[in-house]
Amino acid sequence: MGSETTEKQLTARQIYKRNWRLQNMDKSRAYSKKYKEKHREKERERKREYYQRPEIQERIKAFRRTPEQRKDNTIRSWKHLGINCNGEWEEVWDWYSTATHCGICDVEFTELYSKRTRATRNLDHDHNLDGYNVRGIICITCNVNEDK
Helix, strand or coil: CCCCCCHHHHHHHHHHHHHHHHHCHHHHHHHHHHHHHHCHHHHHHHHHHHHHCHHHHHHHHHHHCCHHHHHHHHHHHHHHCCCCCCCCHHHHHHHHHHCCECCCCCCECCCCCCCCCCCCEEEEECCCCCCCCEEEEEEHHHHHHHCC
């Protein structure tokens, strides 16, 4: 009867802890918050080490390459840039992702997630409007020239 625990005992203990946390969620959150505040540097180092692990970095890269995540990141960046489409983000995304040619010079766009080139698509918008300010889908060259 040593201090060794079998796999079955360990699993039972983990189940007990999980059930306790679920039943005492407020206590568990308060303890966790207090611990993290007290051991801030230790937590930072733990997270830094975790995210530097090659298998974790690969998993994050794979996640960021999923079409749904790329779509979410693009829409988030539009919001950050002040683009307003009155909540019609799905419709604007569909328009943006299916556009094949520039609305001004008619150059054919590159693939949706290829490297930036002259033919990279951009969501053009009017910086001076408060409401719906999306004007069209244009290439990067026309977008730069239109602002001048």
